[in-house]
Amino acid sequence: MSSKYFSHVHRIIDILKRFRFLHIVIYSILATVMYIAMFSNVKPEQLNLDLFTVSENTIRSPITIEDKVSTEKKQKKAADEVEDVYTLKREYAQNRIDLVRSIFSSVDEVNEEIIEEYELKNSELEKAQAGEEGGQNDVKPLVPTTSEKLVRLKSILPSDLSKDLSDELLITLLNAKPEHLVRAKDATVTAVNNIMNKSIPASGVEKAKNSVETELQYTSLDSSLKNSMVELAKYAVIQNVYYDPVATEEKRQQAIDSIEPVKILQGQILVEEGQLISREIYKQLEFVGLIDTENSVQPFLGLGLIVTLLIALIIYYFLEGIPKNRNRNTYLLIYGLIFTLTILFMKMISLFQQIEYSEIGYIVPVAMGPLLVKLLINERLAIVTSIIFAICGSIIFNEGITGSLNFSIGLYYLFAGLAGVLFLSQHNRRSKILQAGLFISLINFAILSAILLMKNSHYSSMEVGSYIVMAIVSGIVAAVLTIGLLPFFEAGFGILSTMRLIELSNPNHPLLRKILTEAPGTYHHSVMVANLAEAACEAIGANGLLARVASYYHDIGKTRRPHFFIENQLNIDNPHDKIAPHLSKSIIIAHATDGAEYLRNNKMPKEFVDIALEHHGTTLLKYFYHQAKQKEEEVHEEDFRYPGPKAQTKESAIIGIADSVEAAVRSLSNPTSEKIESLARSIITDRLQDGQLNECDLTLKELDLVLHSFCETLKGIFHSRIEYPEATNQKVKKA
Structure with a gap:
């Protein structure tokens, strides 16, 4: 009877494996199973409440959420109180000082070049005259003209600078004695440095330029050179304080960031029994999803996105992780059955949460799924499956708080699945499955103890005992179910697992x-x-x-x-x-x-x-x-x-x-x-x-x-x- 049954099952499976679109059907079934299993856990509790009516019950917030309207009001007020920021461009002082120095250096350079050129010309003229008149040298030496110097200076200065500075200023500098020019340069640079290192807004530029005369009034130089110094210094003094939109925006953002978000806390009373539902209360009820609005579709879209990502992960693995020479449809069928069976275990046990067993999720033998995947397919997919079950479990066992995640149970499931997979990677024999179950129980106990200690709560001896029992039972039952189901998969699908090959x-x-x-x-x-x-x-x-x-x-x-x-x-x-x-x-x-x-x-x-x-x-x-x-x-x-x-x-x-x-x-x-x-x-x-x-x-x-x-x-x-x-x-x- 048994052999006939398996023969019949095997024929059905062979027919399924040859179905062209089997992979699409299985992926769709897996997505549907996950979505249905987690649907009730993300569906928000909705109440038919009307504005300006009296509430018949005391209503508490099911989630912690930010009251965005109140938060935005406080942030806007803080931002409006921030004044504009003006920044002093300190580098401008050095730039203008360098400009003044460059002008004086250009004057020195022109004077030196002109002198060298005319000395050379006079020397050549003297030699020529001496040769013609038998050694007599009474030739009159050539002297550079002021206009020649001016033209030479303007040729090496930038065109805009030549236009801005008067010819009288440049001629005065060119005709000044070298020692006077050095003193003029030092005095002008000092004056510009003193003025430009102070804040000069757009409205204070004229005042700053006028202060140049005060800075240079005690300079002991002739009046023409002194006037040129004043004109040059005034030209060098410019605005150095500007409105800084970036700094202003940063300061406003800091003011906004300093405002603590106004939050509606989970469990917070939104409306008391017999209280009038005002407009403000009504908005808070909308925020937490307790009013029938168009936004109620968002949790289901979020769940759909999670399911899509998880299915995409499975699809990617089967495309890249299973070699083409192996029958992918066979392994996909096996995976689909294991996955569905494990999710159903989770969902059925989660129903007991409704009768005051809120922590019943720790007893689920979730490691059964990764163990079977490891033994029948391979290790990489088993690790991926452990991660997927941890995500699904954190939603299914969310302690009745719709839309939340139970990170404790998710962490527990992740370690349980990985523990079994890693143990069997070192001991890949059928006789070691029960030992793997004991190892999983040990890891379950360790991770559950860590979770309880981190919560820093006080537990009765009865509660501690129940946690220990659930941790041990979860691991052992996972191993027993794996041992019991493994022959059915091997016989029904006619597959040759890695463990079976090692035994043979x-x-x-x-x-x-x-x-x-x-x-x-x-x-x-x-x-x-x-x-x-x-x-x-x-x-x-x-x-x-x-x-x-x-x-x-x-x-x-x-x-x-x-x-x-x-x-x-x-x-x-x-x-x-x-x-x-x-x-x-x-x-x-x-x-x-x-x-x-x-x-x-x-x-x-x-x-x-x-x-x-x-x-x-x-x-x-x-x-x-x-x-x-x-x-x-x-x-x-x-x-x-x-x-x-x-x-x-x-x-x-x-x-x-x-x-x-x-x-x-x-x-x-x-x-x-x-x-x-x-x-x-x-x-x-x-x-x-x-x-x-x-x-x-x-x-x-x-x-x-x-x-x-x-x-x-x-x-x-x-x-x-x-x-x-x-x-x-x-x-x-x-x-």
């Missing part, structure tokens, strides 16, 4: 012991094939663990007639030498079907049965075929081919190639890297040309990676060894 790889498994005792050569051959196949599968992203464990069992059919296979013929004659090629062919070919029969009878996974049948595909037994052709006139090639089927998966194809490559390389008398690569390449080419890889999805690029992996592994196995002295001496003596 145990050398003490009865079938492996059978191979070891009855066909030790085949056992060693299978181990070598397992090494080759696993490395090659991992190189192309296939299931390396499946390839390894299936390789252990792929030649179990040889145990029916072990001595007819060359690896088991130790110190005995080859029995094929005494029988006809047709009979030898039948015996050799039979090991594939015999192996599949053994595996079926022992309830081994379907993947193992398929690989046992497919690893030789429909290849030709060339040795016996050619032997038969030598003895008979008419021999059909089809009679000497394996019945197949051809390899249907990458793992099956790689195991078949590895089987041939290992046997061929083992027959080499002196294997070298070149010989190994040449032989492996020829075997792969032969399989490819013979059409043995036509029904699996191996690409040429992947075959190249497989070849490279085989060569690397075989080089490690057949590496050259050091020749010991004794062996060398014996060889010398024999020679």
Whole structure:
């Protein structure tokens, strides 16, 4: 009855897996389950209250929320009281001082250049005159004109500066004695520095310019130079205080930020029984969502956004985290069932919150979900699932406060899920699941103790005892449910979990012991094939663990007639030498079907049965075929081919190639890297040309990676060894 039931379930699941849009249906179901489970926990309590009516009940705020209207009024008042900010540009003083210095420096530069030029001209003129008049030198020296100096000075000054400064000022500076010019420069710079380091707003510029005369009145220079100094200093004095909109806005923002938000606190009485609902009270009721308004849709939009993000996370993982060569629909079905079952557990237990068990959420065996995902799919998805359950749990167990999050329960669920996943990552065996449950209970107790201590509340011994019981029960029940549900998932979906593969790889498994005792050569051959196949599968992203464990069992059919296979013929004659090629062919070919029969009878996974049948595909037994052709006139090639089927998966194809490559390389008398690569390449080419890889999805690029992996592994196995002295001496003596 049980086998018929599972067979029926398996057929239904196979039909579902082939449904084209199954992934869309499952994602939609998961989103619907999450949304419905959390819908009542975000739905705000709504009351039909009218403005200027008397309240029949005392109404309290269900949430803590800011009274934005009152807050904005206080903030506006504070901002209006802030005065405009004016900033003193201190760098302007240095800029104007540098300007004055540059003007004096330009005057000095012009005077020096003019003097040098005219000295040179006079020198040349004297030399010329001396040559003409026999050494007499009574030539009149050339003297630069004031206009020439002025033109030279204006040419090196900026054009706007030349226009702003009068010619009289520049001429006075050019004609001043050098020592007077130095004193004028120092006095002018000092005056500008003293004035510009004070605040000069736009309205005070004229006053500041007039103060220049006061600063320079005690300068002991002639009046014309002094007047030029005053004019230059007045030009240098400018406004240095400006309105600063950024600083003003910052100051206003600081005033706004200093205002504490006016909040309506959770549990705060908004209206007393029998009190008139004024306009202000009515607005507060609207703020907390207790009035039927259009804004009541917001919590549902928020929930929809959370659900969308969580589903997007799951979709992203299944697109990026599950390899394409694995049946994603199968794993998606499994995940959908586990996820839905865990959410239903949460929701059903959350209903007890309504009968004064507000902390009942700590008993939910939420770790069951991540444990099953870890065992049936993989660890990364289990960790993601732990995070998702923590988010959902914090909403479902929000203690009756609509729209809030129970961070304590969310943290508790997160640690519970992660504890189970991390424990099994170190102990990935079925027998360790119950131990994982005890470990989860320990972590539950630790995190729950931390939560209670942080709340700094006083608890009775009864309350503490109930928390401890819930923490322990949650972990143990999660493990028990995992143990109970795991076989149903494995049998119903026909999947081969990582844990199951690890268990089947145990050398003490009865079938492996059978191979070891009855066909030790085949056992060693299978181990070598397992090494080759696993490395090659991992190189192309296939299931390396499946390839390894299936390789252990792929030649179990040889145990029916072990001595007819060359690896088991130790110190005995080859029995094929005494029988006809047709009979030898039948015996050799039979090991594939015999192996599949053994595996079926022992309830081994379907993947193992398929690989046992497919690893030789429909290849030709060339040795016996050619032997038969030598003895008979008419021999059909089809009679000497394996019945197949051809390899249907990458793992099956790689195991078949590895089987041939290992046997061929083992027959080499002196294997070298070149010989190994040449032989492996020829075997792969032969399989490819013979059409043995036509029904699996191996690409040429992947075959190249497989070849490279085989060569690397075989080089490690057949590496050259050091020749010991004794062996060398014996060889010398024999020679």
